[in-house]
Amino acid sequence: xxxxxxxxxxxxxxxxxxxxxxxxxxxxxxxxxxxxxxxxxxxxxxxxxxxxxxxxxxxxxxxxxxxxxxxxxxxxxxxxxxxxxxxxxxxxxxxxxxxxxxxxxxxxxxxxxxxxxxxxxxxxxxxxxxxxxxxxxxx
Amino acid sequence: xxxxxxxxxxxxxxxxxxxxxxxxxxxxxxxxxxxxxxxxxxxxxxxxxxxxxxxxxxxxxxxxxxxxxxxxxxxxxxxxxxxxxxxxxxxxxxxxxxxxxxxxxxxxxxxxxxxxxxxxxxxxxxxxxxxxxxxxxxx
Numbered sequence: 001x002x003x004x005x006x007x008x009x010x011x012x013x014x015x016x017x018x019x020x021x022x023x024x025x026x027x028x029x030x031x032x033x034x035x036x037x038x039x040x041x042x043x044x045x046x047x048x049x050x051x052x053x054x055x056x057x058x059x060x061x062x063x064x065x066x067x068x069x070x071x072x073x074x075x076x077x078x079x080x081x082x083x084x085x086x087x088x089x090x091x092x093x094x095x096x097x098x099x100x101x102x103x104x105x106x107x108x109x110x111x112x113x114x115x116x117x118x119x120x121x122x123x124x125x126x127x128x129x130x131x132x133x134x135x136x137x138x139x
Numbered sequence: 140x141x142x143x144x145x146x147x148x149x150x151x152x153x154x155x156x157x158x159x160x161x162x163x164x165x166x167x168x169x170x171x172x173x174x175x176x177x178x179x180x181x182x183x184x185x186x187x188x189x190x191x192x193x194x195x196x197x198x199x200x201x202x203x204x205x206x207x208x209x210x211x212x213x214x215x216x217x218x219x220x221x222x223x224x225x226x227x228x229x230x231x232x233x234x235x236x237x238x239x240x241x242x243x244x245x246x247x248x249x250x251x252x253x254x255x256x257x258x259x260x261x262x263x264x265x266x267x268x269x270x271x272x273x274x275x276x277x278x
Contacts, residue, residue, distance in 0.1 A: 020164060022157035023193070054164065054182055056189040057247045085182040093186060093251035094237055 004029045006036045012113060013037065013075075014106070016048040026062040033066055037073045044113035045070050048106055050081030060095040067100050076116060077101065080109040149207035149220070154195045163192040163204050167219060174208055174215045176277055184217060184275040187252040191221045191271055194248050198241075199223025199269055209274060216257070216276035224268040231263060 001024055007014045013036055015029065033045060047063065049055065055063075067077040078101045082090075090097065103109035150170075152162055167188040171181040188206075195202040202223030209218040228234045235253065240246035253259040258274040 020161050022161055024157050053168070054186045054189060056186050056193075057245050057251060058189075058193060061245050083182075085179045088179055089182045089186050089255065092183065092254050093190075094247045094254070095245070095251070 001025055001028070003032070006032055008036070008040055008042065011042055011117070012044040012046055012110060013040065013042045014046050014048070016051070018051045020052075021059065023058055026059055030062055030066050030069065034069050034073065037070060037075045043075050043117060044110075045075050045077040046106060046109045046113070047077065047079045048081045048109075049079060049086075050083065050105070052086065053083065055082070055086050055090055055095075057093060057095055060090060060093075060097060064097060064100055076113055078103050078109040078112055080104065080106050149205040149218075151203055151205045153201070153203055154192055154221075154223075155201045156196070160189060160192045160196060163206075164189050166204075167206055167217070170206055170208065170217050171275070174217055174277055176217070176275060180275055180278070183255040184219075184273075187255040187273060187275075188219055190248040190252040191219070191273070194271075195221045195223045195269075197244075199225030202268075211276075214276045216274050218272065218274045220270065220272045222268065222270045227265040227267050227269055228261075228263040229265050231261065 001022060002019055004015060004017055004019070004021070004025065013033065015033065037045065047066065063079055070077045080103045082102065101112065103112050150166060152166060153159060154163065164185050168181065168185050171184050176184060192204060195204070200223060202221065202225070204219060204221050206217060206219040209216050233239055235250050237250045238246040252273070256273040257276050260272045261269065263269040
Protein backbone atom coordinates (compact mmCIF):
# COMPACT_ATOMS: atom_id res chain seq x y z
CA UNK A 1 0.00 0.00 0.00
CA UNK A 2 1.29 3.45 -0.91
CA UNK A 3 1.43 6.19 1.70
CA UNK A 4 0.74 9.90 1.33
CA UNK A 5 3.56 12.04 2.83
CA UNK A 6 2.76 14.74 5.39
CA UNK A 7 5.13 17.74 5.20
CA UNK A 8 5.63 20.33 7.94
CA UNK A 9 6.10 23.91 6.76
CA UNK A 10 6.28 26.37 9.65
CA UNK A 11 3.07 26.03 11.63
CA UNK A 12 1.31 24.16 8.85
CA UNK A 13 1.12 20.51 7.80
CA UNK A 14 0.90 20.16 4.04
CA UNK A 15 -0.47 17.08 2.34
CA UNK A 16 -0.47 16.85 -1.43
CA UNK A 17 -2.35 13.79 -2.66
CA UNK A 18 -0.63 12.72 -5.88
CA UNK A 19 -1.92 9.17 -6.27
CA UNK A 20 -5.21 7.42 -6.92
CA UNK A 21 -5.70 6.31 -3.30
CA UNK A 22 -6.94 2.93 -2.20
CA UNK A 23 -9.46 3.25 0.62
CA UNK A 24 -6.87 1.89 3.03
CA UNK A 25 -4.39 4.61 2.00
CA UNK A 26 -6.98 7.29 2.78
CA UNK A 27 -7.58 5.80 6.24
CA UNK A 28 -3.84 5.63 6.85
CA UNK A 29 -3.53 9.32 5.93
CA UNK A 30 -6.23 10.13 8.48
CA UNK A 31 -4.18 8.40 11.21
CA UNK A 32 -0.83 9.82 10.08
CA UNK A 33 -2.22 13.36 10.11
CA UNK A 34 -3.72 13.02 13.59
CA UNK A 35 -0.33 11.75 14.85
CA UNK A 36 1.60 14.54 13.16
CA UNK A 37 -0.73 17.27 14.48
CA UNK A 38 -0.15 16.11 18.05
CA UNK A 39 3.57 15.52 17.51
CA UNK A 40 4.23 18.94 15.92
CA UNK A 41 1.56 21.09 17.59
CA UNK A 42 0.72 22.57 14.18
CA UNK A 43 -2.48 24.62 14.04
CA UNK A 44 -3.17 24.31 10.35
CA UNK A 45 -3.54 21.50 7.82
CA UNK A 46 -3.65 22.02 4.07
CA UNK A 47 -4.75 19.15 1.88
CA UNK A 48 -4.00 19.72 -1.79
CA UNK A 49 -6.26 17.64 -4.05
CA UNK A 50 -5.38 19.36 -7.34
CA UNK A 51 -3.94 16.10 -8.69
CA UNK A 52 -7.13 14.12 -7.97
CA UNK A 53 -9.34 13.62 -11.00
CA UNK A 54 -12.16 12.26 -8.88
CA UNK A 55 -13.31 12.51 -5.27
CA UNK A 56 -15.86 9.83 -4.49
CA UNK A 57 -17.98 9.50 -1.35
CA UNK A 58 -15.26 7.57 0.49
CA UNK A 59 -12.55 10.16 -0.10
CA UNK A 60 -15.08 12.95 0.57
CA UNK A 61 -16.01 11.38 3.87
CA UNK A 62 -12.34 10.91 4.75
CA UNK A 63 -11.66 14.61 4.10
CA UNK A 64 -14.59 15.55 6.34
CA UNK A 65 -13.35 13.19 9.06
CA UNK A 66 -9.82 14.61 8.84
CA UNK A 67 -11.26 18.13 9.25
CA UNK A 68 -13.22 17.04 12.34
CA UNK A 69 -10.28 15.21 13.91
CA UNK A 70 -8.00 18.21 13.28
CA UNK A 71 -10.48 20.58 14.88
CA UNK A 72 -10.63 18.44 18.01
CA UNK A 73 -6.81 18.57 18.05
CA UNK A 74 -6.82 22.39 17.74
CA UNK A 75 -5.93 22.56 14.06
CA UNK A 76 -7.90 23.98 11.12
CA UNK A 77 -8.05 22.07 7.86
CA UNK A 78 -8.31 23.68 4.45
CA UNK A 79 -8.85 21.55 1.34
CA UNK A 80 -7.31 23.26 -1.68
CA UNK A 81 -7.08 22.83 -5.43
CA UNK A 82 -10.32 21.03 -6.21
CA UNK A 83 -10.83 20.74 -9.95
CA UNK A 84 -14.05 22.24 -11.38
CA UNK A 85 -15.26 18.89 -12.77
CA UNK A 86 -14.67 17.30 -9.35
CA UNK A 87 -16.71 20.03 -7.64
CA UNK A 88 -19.61 19.58 -10.09
CA UNK A 89 -19.55 15.80 -9.63
CA UNK A 90 -19.31 15.95 -5.83
CA UNK A 91 -22.35 18.19 -5.54
CA UNK A 92 -24.36 16.01 -7.94
CA UNK A 93 -23.30 12.94 -5.99
CA UNK A 94 -24.87 14.60 -2.97
CA UNK A 95 -21.72 15.54 -1.09
CA UNK A 96 -21.33 19.25 -0.51
CA UNK A 97 -18.66 18.70 2.19
CA UNK A 98 -20.25 20.81 4.92
CA UNK A 99 -17.80 21.80 7.60
CA UNK A 100 -14.80 21.71 5.27
CA UNK A 101 -12.94 24.95 4.57
CA UNK A 102 -11.75 25.25 1.00
CA UNK A 103 -9.44 27.53 -0.96
CA UNK A 104 -8.57 27.55 -4.64
CA UNK A 105 -4.86 26.86 -4.19
CA UNK A 106 -2.17 26.25 -1.57
CA UNK A 107 -1.19 29.92 -1.39
CA UNK A 108 -4.76 31.07 -0.70
CA UNK A 109 -5.15 28.22 1.79
CA UNK A 110 -2.08 29.39 3.71
CA UNK A 111 -3.38 32.98 3.66
CA UNK A 112 -6.73 31.77 5.03
CA UNK A 113 -5.06 29.91 7.90
CA UNK A 114 -2.75 32.86 8.67
CA UNK A 115 -5.75 35.22 8.79
CA UNK A 116 -7.65 32.97 11.18
CA UNK A 117 -4.69 32.58 13.49
CA UNK A 118 -4.20 36.36 13.47
CA UNK A 119 -7.79 36.90 14.56
CA UNK A 120 -7.35 34.47 17.40
CA UNK A 121 -4.23 36.25 18.63
CA UNK A 122 -6.08 39.59 18.50
CA UNK A 123 -8.90 38.11 20.57
CA UNK A 124 -6.43 37.04 23.22
CA UNK A 125 -4.86 40.55 23.25
CA UNK A 126 -8.23 42.21 23.74
CA UNK A 127 -9.66 42.37 27.22
CA UNK A 128 -11.79 39.49 28.49
CA UNK A 129 -15.18 41.22 28.03
CA UNK A 130 -14.63 41.83 24.34
CA UNK A 131 -13.66 38.21 23.82
CA UNK A 132 -16.82 37.06 25.59
CA UNK A 133 -18.96 39.33 23.43
CA UNK A 134 -17.32 37.93 20.30
CA UNK A 135 -18.25 34.41 21.37
CA UNK A 136 -21.87 35.42 21.99
CA UNK A 137 -22.07 37.22 18.65
CA UNK A 138 -20.69 34.24 16.82
CA UNK A 139 -23.10 31.73 18.34
CA UNK B 140 -30.06 0.12 -22.98
CA UNK B 141 -32.23 -1.02 -25.88
CA UNK B 142 -32.10 -3.95 -28.28
CA UNK B 143 -30.67 -1.69 -31.01
CA UNK B 144 -27.56 -0.83 -29.04
CA UNK B 145 -24.38 -2.20 -30.51
CA UNK B 146 -22.04 -3.42 -27.82
CA UNK B 147 -18.35 -3.78 -28.55
CA UNK B 148 -16.18 -6.30 -26.72
CA UNK B 149 -16.20 -5.61 -23.01
CA UNK B 150 -13.19 -5.74 -20.73
CA UNK B 151 -13.68 -7.54 -17.46
CA UNK B 152 -11.98 -7.27 -14.08
CA UNK B 153 -12.49 -9.07 -10.80
CA UNK B 154 -13.33 -6.92 -7.77
CA UNK B 155 -11.83 -8.58 -4.70
CA UNK B 156 -9.83 -5.86 -2.96
CA UNK B 157 -9.30 -2.11 -2.51
CA UNK B 158 -6.68 -2.23 -5.27
CA UNK B 159 -9.25 -3.67 -7.66
CA UNK B 160 -11.50 -0.66 -7.03
CA UNK B 161 -8.57 1.55 -8.11
CA UNK B 162 -8.12 -0.66 -11.22
CA UNK B 163 -11.81 -0.26 -12.09
CA UNK B 164 -11.43 3.52 -11.92
CA UNK B 165 -8.39 3.35 -14.20
CA UNK B 166 -10.14 1.09 -16.73
CA UNK B 167 -13.25 3.29 -16.85
CA UNK B 168 -11.15 6.45 -17.15
CA UNK B 169 -9.28 5.00 -20.15
CA UNK B 170 -12.53 3.96 -21.84
CA UNK B 171 -14.21 7.31 -21.11
CA UNK B 172 -11.31 9.15 -22.75
CA UNK B 173 -11.39 6.77 -25.75
CA UNK B 174 -15.01 7.67 -26.65
CA UNK B 175 -14.27 11.36 -26.00
CA UNK B 176 -16.66 11.93 -23.12
CA UNK B 177 -16.36 15.53 -21.91
CA UNK B 178 -14.13 16.12 -18.89
CA UNK B 179 -17.12 16.58 -16.57
CA UNK B 180 -18.79 13.43 -17.92
CA UNK B 181 -15.55 11.45 -17.56
CA UNK B 182 -15.35 12.62 -13.97
CA UNK B 183 -18.99 11.68 -13.30
CA UNK B 184 -18.63 8.23 -14.88
CA UNK B 185 -15.39 7.38 -13.07
CA UNK B 186 -16.89 8.57 -9.78
CA UNK B 187 -20.03 6.48 -10.32
CA UNK B 188 -17.88 3.46 -11.21
CA UNK B 189 -15.85 3.96 -8.04
CA UNK B 190 -19.00 4.00 -5.89
CA UNK B 191 -20.47 0.92 -7.57
CA UNK B 192 -17.20 -1.02 -7.50
CA UNK B 193 -16.88 -0.33 -3.78
CA UNK B 194 -20.48 -1.48 -3.25
CA UNK B 195 -19.72 -4.70 -5.15
CA UNK B 196 -16.77 -5.28 -2.82
CA UNK B 197 -18.29 -4.18 0.50
CA UNK B 198 -21.92 -5.31 0.15
CA UNK B 199 -21.66 -7.98 -2.54
CA UNK B 200 -18.59 -9.62 -1.03
CA UNK B 201 -16.69 -9.09 -4.28
CA UNK B 202 -17.65 -9.74 -7.88
CA UNK B 203 -16.82 -8.70 -11.39
CA UNK B 204 -17.04 -5.65 -13.60
CA UNK B 205 -17.35 -5.58 -17.37
CA UNK B 206 -16.98 -2.33 -19.27
CA UNK B 207 -16.91 -1.33 -22.91
CA UNK B 208 -18.01 1.00 -25.63
CA UNK B 209 -21.61 1.04 -26.74
CA UNK B 210 -23.20 2.65 -29.82
CA UNK B 211 -26.89 3.24 -30.53
CA UNK B 212 -26.45 4.54 -34.09
CA UNK B 213 -26.61 8.17 -33.00
CA UNK B 214 -24.20 8.33 -30.10
CA UNK B 215 -21.40 6.45 -28.45
CA UNK B 216 -21.05 5.84 -24.79
CA UNK B 217 -19.61 3.57 -22.14
CA UNK B 218 -21.52 0.75 -20.56
CA UNK B 219 -20.37 -0.78 -17.27
CA UNK B 220 -21.88 -3.84 -15.63
CA UNK B 221 -21.17 -4.73 -12.00
CA UNK B 222 -22.14 -8.23 -10.83
CA UNK B 223 -21.89 -9.96 -7.50
CA UNK B 224 -23.24 -13.17 -5.98
CA UNK B 225 -23.83 -11.51 -2.62
CA UNK B 226 -26.95 -11.31 -0.45
CA UNK B 227 -28.91 -9.09 -2.84
CA UNK B 228 -30.85 -5.96 -1.90
CA UNK B 229 -34.12 -6.68 -0.02
CA UNK B 230 -35.65 -3.20 -0.34
CA UNK B 231 -34.44 -1.46 -3.48
CA UNK B 232 -36.40 1.77 -2.95
CA UNK B 233 -34.86 2.13 0.48
CA UNK B 234 -31.37 1.29 -0.83
CA UNK B 235 -31.75 4.03 -3.45
CA UNK B 236 -32.68 6.64 -0.85
CA UNK B 237 -30.04 9.30 -0.17
CA UNK B 238 -28.48 8.75 3.22
CA UNK B 239 -29.66 5.19 3.76
CA UNK B 240 -26.84 2.79 4.56
CA UNK B 241 -26.35 -0.60 6.13
CA UNK B 242 -22.59 -0.42 5.89
CA UNK B 243 -21.63 2.63 7.92
CA UNK B 244 -21.01 4.78 4.85
CA UNK B 245 -22.74 8.00 3.86
CA UNK B 246 -25.53 6.24 1.98
CA UNK B 247 -24.73 8.14 -1.19
CA UNK B 248 -23.03 5.42 -3.25
CA UNK B 249 -26.00 3.86 -5.00
CA UNK B 250 -28.30 6.90 -5.15
CA UNK B 251 -25.43 9.24 -6.06
CA UNK B 252 -24.08 6.91 -8.75
CA UNK B 253 -27.54 6.78 -10.33
CA UNK B 254 -27.58 10.59 -10.62
CA UNK B 255 -24.15 10.64 -12.28
CA UNK B 256 -25.02 8.36 -15.23
CA UNK B 257 -27.58 8.48 -18.06
CA UNK B 258 -28.97 4.96 -17.72
CA UNK B 259 -29.09 2.88 -14.58
CA UNK B 260 -30.54 -0.63 -14.39
CA UNK B 261 -30.45 -2.80 -11.33
CA UNK B 262 -31.34 -6.46 -11.08
CA UNK B 263 -31.29 -7.92 -7.60
CA UNK B 264 -32.95 -10.66 -5.58
CA UNK B 265 -32.36 -11.72 -2.00
CA UNK B 266 -29.83 -14.54 -1.96
CA UNK B 267 -29.21 -14.24 -5.71
CA UNK B 268 -26.77 -11.36 -5.92
CA UNK B 269 -26.97 -8.02 -7.64
CA UNK B 270 -26.22 -6.83 -11.16
CA UNK B 271 -26.08 -3.12 -11.93
CA UNK B 272 -25.67 -1.81 -15.45
CA UNK B 273 -24.96 1.84 -16.21
CA UNK B 274 -24.40 3.84 -19.40
CA UNK B 275 -22.99 7.31 -19.95
CA UNK B 276 -23.58 8.70 -23.45
CA UNK B 277 -21.48 11.28 -25.24
CA UNK B 278 -23.36 14.58 -25.56
